[in-house]
Amino acid sequence: MVRAVELAARGAGTVLPNPVVGCVLLDAHGHTVGEGWHERAGGPHAEVNALRAAGDTARGATAVVTLEPCNHTGRTGPCSEALLAAGVTRVVVAVRDPWPTAAGGIERLRAAGVDVVLVTPALAAPAEDVNRVWLVATRLGRPFVTFKAGVTADGRVAAADGTSRWITSAESRADVHLLRSRVDTMMVGVGTVLADDPWLTVRDSDGMPIGPQPLRVVLDSVGRTPPGARVLDDAAETLVATAADFGGGLRVDPAAVLSELYRRGRRHVLLEGGPTLATAMLDDDLVDEMLCYTAPVVFGAGRMMLDGGRTATLVEARRAELREVRRCGPDVMLRYAFR
Numbered sequence: 567m568v569r570a571v572e573l574a575a576r577g578a579g580t581v582l583p584n585p586v587v588g589c590v591l592l593d594a595h596g597h598t599v600g601e602g603w604h605e606r607a608g609g610p611h612a613e614v615n616a617l618r619a620a621g622d623t624a625r626g627a628t629a630v631v632t633l634e635p636c637n638h639t640g641r642t643g644p645c646s647e648a649l650l651a652a653g654v655t656r657v658v659v660a661v662r663d664p665w666p667t668a669a670g671g672i673e674r675l676r677a678a679g680v681d682v683v684l685v686t687p688a689l690a691a692p693a694e695d696v697n698r699v700w701l702v703a704t705r706l707g708r709p710f711v712t713f714k715a716g717v718t719a720d721g722r723v724a725a726a727d728g729t730s731r732w733i734t735s736a737e738s739r740a741d742v743h744l745l746r747s748r749v750d751t752m753m754v755g756v757g758t759v760l761a762d763d764p765w766l767t768v769r770d771s772d773g774m775p776i777g778p779q780p781l782r783v784v785l786d787s788v789g790r791t792p793p794g795a796r797v798l799d800d801a802a803e804t805l806v807a808t809a810a811d812f813g814g815g816l817r818v819d820p821a822a823v824l825s826e827l828y829r830r831g832r833r834h835v836l837l838e839g840g841p842t843l844a845t846a847m848l849d850d851d852l853v854d855e856m857l858c859y860t861a862p863v864v865f866g867a868g869r870m871m872l873d874g875g876r877t878a879t880l881v882e883a884r885r886a887e888l889r890e891v892r893r894c895g896p897d898v899m900l901r902y903a904f905r
């Protein structure tokens with residue numbers, strides 16, 4: 567299963583709006599006879615790729631899969647039937663498919679006499695984590711939200727005078743561009759547009775936009791985005807979300823925007839601030855993970871990455887799980903998971 571998770575991870579950035587999935591086929595001696603992963607949305611599923619690699623040696627084999635094999639005909643045929651046709655006799659599954667249309671592979675295989683095993687929570691955890699974007703989005707019916715901040719060691723995103731370029735290192739910023747290239751949506755509040763005038767595009771080291779660009783979304787209750795703002799250039803599509811009662815003092819509802827984005831096929835939002843929007847979304851339980859790129863610099867004054875939230879006392883605080891610690895040049899990246 568550890569290997570299947572490694573294979574699944576290779577699909578990150580090319581499979582949205584589909585899941586990342588990995589599959590390993592083992593013979594009776596536990597030797598690998600085929601491996602596969604889901605490489606791109608609309609392409610063959612992980613199981614089919616592994617079966618192709620194994621050929622005839624799949625007969626009598628065990629399939630280890632990170633996600634329950636599908637039982638529907640979508641853009642490809644059901645993997646449950648493909649596994650049966652190939653003569654696989656045992657299937658080890660980490661996570662059940664939360665999408666009702668495709669689920670049911672486990673029951674179908676069992677009905678045909680295949681021994682289907684669901685792994686223990688300890689083995690399921692990495693399979694859940696690698697596919698967290700799609701799993702959470704599918705379960706909640708809204709895109710998975712990653713909040714990213716480049717901060718000082720004392721958690722600040724700007725100095726007292728507002729200067730912030732650059733707090734983190736070139737290595738951290740390159741990492742963020744890789745992350746941007748893997749999401750399908752970028753989101754900011756209008757305050758960030760007014761303060762930083764960001765492009766919110768995926769760029770190479772020379773600053774040129776590269777590859778397919780994520781949709782840019784600005785939450786802008788009363789329409790303050792300047793017509794000349796960089797987010798409105800033609801390097802990528804942009805959605806400016808305003809309150810329904812435009813100009814009437816109402817605020818745009820982030821949950822409603824997320825639902826609409828899901829309806830439009832979006833599954834992964836990278837929230838890049840600012841602190842006002844991020845704090846509001848955190849308080850409403852709309853942030854699923856937080857990435858802190860922390861630079862070895864201390865301000866002692868200036869804007870905090872999150873501020874003005876509703877937490878009044880320790881027992882109300884949001885507890886996260888630290889899932890990743892990685893060095894980016896002189897900085898450290900910390901990934902905190904809320905679900």
Ligand code: AOF
Nearest residue numbers: 584587604611612636640641642665668
């Ligand atoms: C994948 N890759 O390896 C597996 C999936 O749009 P389709 O027809 O490709 O079907 C996608 C659904 O199939 C997906 O949402 C999930 O429920 C199930 N399993 N999907 O894209 C895979 N095993």
Ligand code: ZN
Nearest residue numbers: 611636644645
């Ligand atoms: Zn499938």
